[in-house]
Each structure stands twice: as C-alpha cells, then as structure tokens.
Amino acid sequence: MSNEQENVVNSPQVENGEDGDFVDPWNVVGKSDSGVDYDKLIKRFGSSKIEDDLLDRFEKITGKQPHHFLKRGIFFSHRDMHRILNDVEANKPFYLYTGRGPSSSSMHIGHLIPFIFCKWLQDVFDVPLVIQMTDDEKTLWKDLSVEEAMKLCYENVKDIIAIGFDVNKTFIFSNFEYMGQAPEYYRNVIRIQKCVTFNQVKGIFGFGDSDIIGKIAFPAIQAAPCLSTTFPAIFGEKKISCLIPCAIDQDPYFRMTRDVAPRLGFPKPALIHSTFFPALQGAKTKMSASDPNSTIYLTDTPKQLKNKINKHAFSGGQPSVEEHRKLGGNCEVDISFKYLTFFLEDDAKIEQIRKDYSSGALLTGELKKILIDTLTPIIQQHQERRAKITNEELKLFMTPRKLF
Numbered sequence: 001m002s003n004e005q006e007n008v009v010n011s012p013q014v015e016n017g018e019d020g021d022f023v024d025p026w027n028v029v030g031k032s033d034s035g036v037d038y039d040k041l042i043k044r045f046g047s048s049k050i051e052d053d054l055l056d057r058f059e060k061i062t063g064k065q066p067h068h069f070l071k072r073g074i075f076f077s078h079r080d081m082h083r084i085l086n087d088v089e090a091n092k093p094f095y096l097y098t099g100r101g102p103s104s105s106s107m108h109i110g111h112l113i114p115f116i117f118c119k120w121l122q123d124v125f126d127v128p129l130v131i132q133m134t135d136d137e138k139t140l141w142k143d144l145s146v147e148e149a150m151k152l153c154y155e156n157v158k159d160i161i162a163i164g165f166d167v168n169k170t171f172i173f174s175n176f177e178y179m180g181q182a183p184e185y186y187r188n189v190i191r192i193q194k195c196v197t198f199n200q201v202k203g204i205f206g207f208g209d210s211d212i213i214g215k216i217a218f219p220a221i222q223a224a225p226c227l228s229t230t231f232p233a234i235f236g237e238k239k240i241s242c243l244i245p246c247a248i249d250q251d252p253y254f255r256m257t258r259d260v261a262p263r264l265g266f267p268k269p270a271l272i273h274s275t276f277f278p279a280l281q282g283a284k285t286k287m288s289a290s291d292p293n294s295t296i297y298l299t300d301t302p303k304q305l306k307n308k309i310n311k312h313a314f315s316g317g318q319p320s321v322e323e324h325r326k327l328g329g330n331c332e333v334d335i336s337f338k339y340l341t342f343f344l345e346d347d348a349k350i351e352q353i354r355k356d357y358s359s360g361a362l363l364t365g366e367l368k369k370i371l372i373d374t375l376t377p378i379i380q381q382h383q384e385r386r387a388k389i390t391n392e393e394l395k396l397f398m399t400p401r402k403l404f
C-alpha cells in the first residue's frame with residue numbers, strides 16, 4: 001500500500017528534481033503555471049499518495065465523511081496513515097502535532113489550511129493536539145530579535161486559538177518558553193542531535209559551511225515534539241504515536257525524525273501532507289507571510305481583501321469578454337478558482353462554477369466576486385473570534401497540563 005522508501009539524506013539537488021520544481025521548508029517554486037507537480041513530489045520525497053482505499057477506510061472507522069480537503073486532494077500525501085487507523089481500531093491512543101513559525105504579526109489564509117484540518121481531526125478522533133510555535137526558528141532565519149519573535153508568537157497564538165481548538169485538548173507552546181519549563185524537552189532535543197550528523201542535515205536541508213550553527217542544530221527542536229515524553233504533563237512517560245498535519249514543505253524535518261525515532265525507542269511520526277495555498281500572483285509559488293502583495297492576511301479588512309483579489313489574483317480568463325465567451329477560462333491556473341476549492345465546501349457549487357468558467361458563461365470579474373463573497377465572512381468571523389480571546393484564555397492554552 002505504501003511506496004515509502006525514505007531517503008534520509010535527500011540532497012537539495014534531488015529536491016530540485018528534473019522538472020524544475022523546488023520545495024523545502026523555506027522556499028516553494030513550481031515551474032508550471034498550474035503549480036508544483038505533486039505526483040512527482042510524492043515520488044521524490046518517498047511518501048504515499050492518499051488513495052480512495054485510505055479514504056474508504058477512514059470513513060468506515062470514523063463513521064464520518066472525509067473532509068473536503070481530503071476529497072479534493074488538497075491533503076494528498078501521507079506517511080503511515082494506515083498505521084494510525086490501525087491504532088484507532090485497536091483503541092490505542094495517538095496525538096496530533098503541528099506548528100507555526102511566527103515570522104509576521106498576522107498569519108495568512110493559507111496558514112488556515114493545516115490548522116482547520118487539524119481541528120477537524122481533533123474533533124473526529126477526540127485526541128490531544130500539541131502546537132509548536134518556533135519563535136526560535138524565526139529568530140535564527142529572519143532579521144528578528146528574540147524579543148520580537150516572542151511578541152509575534154503571542155499574536156499568532158491568538159490567530160490559532162481563533163480557529164476554534166478545544167482548550168481541554170490543546171497545548172500551544174512557544175519554544176523559548178517551554179524549553180525552560182520542561183527539562184524533558186531539552187533532553188529529547190539532545191538525544192536527537194546525538195543521532196544526526198552534519199552531513200545528514202546538509203543533505204536534507206541544504207545547509208552550507210557559512211550557515212550559523214543555530215540553523216544546523218534547529219531541526220532537532222522541531223523533531224522533539226514527535227517524542228511524546230517531551231510533554232510529561234500530558235503523556236507522562238508513555239511512548240505514544242503522533243500524527244502531523246502540515247503542508248509538504250515541512251516534510252524534510254520529519255523524514256529526519258522518522259529515521260531517528262525508532263533508534264530512541266519511539267514510533268515513527270505519521271504525516272498527512274497538504275498542497276500549497278498559492279500566492280495571489282499564481283500557483284508557481286506558495287502564499288507567504290513575508291510578501292504582502294502575494295498574500296491575504298487574516299487581519300485584512302473587507303476592502304483590502306476585495307482590492308487584493310481584484311488587482312492581484314491571477315486570472316485564467318481570456319483577454320477580452322468576446323474571447324472569454326468563445327474560448328472559456330482555464331480553471332487549472334485561475335487563482336480565484338483555486339482558492340474556492342479550498343474554502344467553498346459545497347461540491348455542487350464548485351462543479352457548477354468549474355463548468356461555467358470553462359465554458360465562458362462565467363466571467364473573471366464574476367468569479368472574483370464569488371471568491372470575495374466567500375472569503376469575506378470567513379475572515380470577518382475569524383477576526384471577531386480573535387478579538388474576544390482574553391489573556392487568561394491565551395495563558396491557559398499555553399500552560400503545560402493534563403489534556404482530556
């Protein structure tokens with residue numbers, strides 16, 4: 001069922017691939033206008049495609065219809081999902097682990113994808129979730145002081161809480177804070193660092209001789225939450241499996257971890273990978289918080305949202321109305337259509353829009369209006385929930401404690 005053949009020392013040249021797509025935790029560049037070739041990426045990374053048999057099994061075991069992210073191939077790849085479902089069938093516990101690197105005061109709508117999916121998995125499986133805020137990573141990679149990264153971290157935590165996580169099942173932690181609270185965390189980081197050579201991280205992440213040593217040591221810090229003993233307040237000394245929902249850019253960290261975990265007596269972390277929510281300018285790059293023109297922030301006003309979509313969203317339409325009516329638009333490259341596949345849940349509506357846009361019955365301006373009308377309430381409701389978060393609530397989410 002799995003084509004898994006993990007290549008831990010996966011050179012950046014291999015990541016680059018002969019098709020010219022480049023994907024690592026910091027950069028995503030596709031060669032084609034329709035974006036990264038995800039089938040080729042699965043082969044290159046050695047993960048497994050999410051096939052119908054996995055979705056059928058998922059539905060059978062949980063009694064729930066798969067999320068539209070699964071049905072539409074937005075979550076498209078995995079490692080060891082069948083093992084997690086075996087655990088569920090055998091009533092064995094597992095937990096969810098995901099994270100965010102706070103590089104900007106506001107998250108963007110693309111960041112919602114792994115978190116919305118995580119919330120859904122948390123609701124479906126009723127399991128604990130740990131969310132790592134890598135304020136340390138962003139201090140090392142960006143032009144940010146420790147203090148600035150910590151500030152951004154708390155702003156981002158509010159965005160994450162606003163997604164609707166259950167406080168009784170969710171622990172959100174800043175690396176700068178939690179490393180000082182739990183000696184078990186640091187001990188696991190060191191155990192991992194002892195298993196990985198400089199040559200290996202060079203191969204996986206493309207580090208060079210002039211990279212600062214903080215970067216070289218960092219991957220172990222993102223790996224450590226895969227070991228359940230990093231969270232003694234939640235799991236005690238139990239060694240429990242974890243499942244990581246994330247976009248596929250984060251996979252290199254966990255290829256490394258999957259090699260190390262069994263050597264330390266832990267199960268390999270399982271993963272479920274999403275495609276990238278593309279930049280406004282087109283699917284060649286992912287939406288990124290550091291580029292304001294390519295990005296819709298969760299803090300954008302309805303007016304900003306409307307202007308950004310109307311001005312910047314790459315269109316697969318024809319240059320004139322006459323040509324569009326005659327030739328139709330191209331949904332494969334049209335950013336407004338792509339965004340709708342993420343955020344418009346109604347399958348019948350999506351199919352109708354695809355048909356109408358492809359035939360030329362629906363114009364680009366009309367398609368953009370549908371997108372604006374879809375996203376505006378989502379962002380407004382997010383902002384309303386965020387505004388209501390109190391310091392006490394934030395503190396509670398970030399306190400190491402037993403989760404039920």
Ligand code: TYM
Pocket residue numbers: 025097098099100101102110111113114132133134137222244245246247248249250274275276277278286287288
């Ligand atoms: P970061 O802050 O770059 O991204 C946070 C999460 O969002 C995903 N993501 C996207 N998903 C869809 N479309 C996009 N355009 C897009 N951009 C980012 C990322 O894959 C990630 O899931 N080092 C990490 C933080 C981290 C983490 C983790 C992430 C720590 N531990 C465990 C996932 C799982 C980072 O900087 O993510």
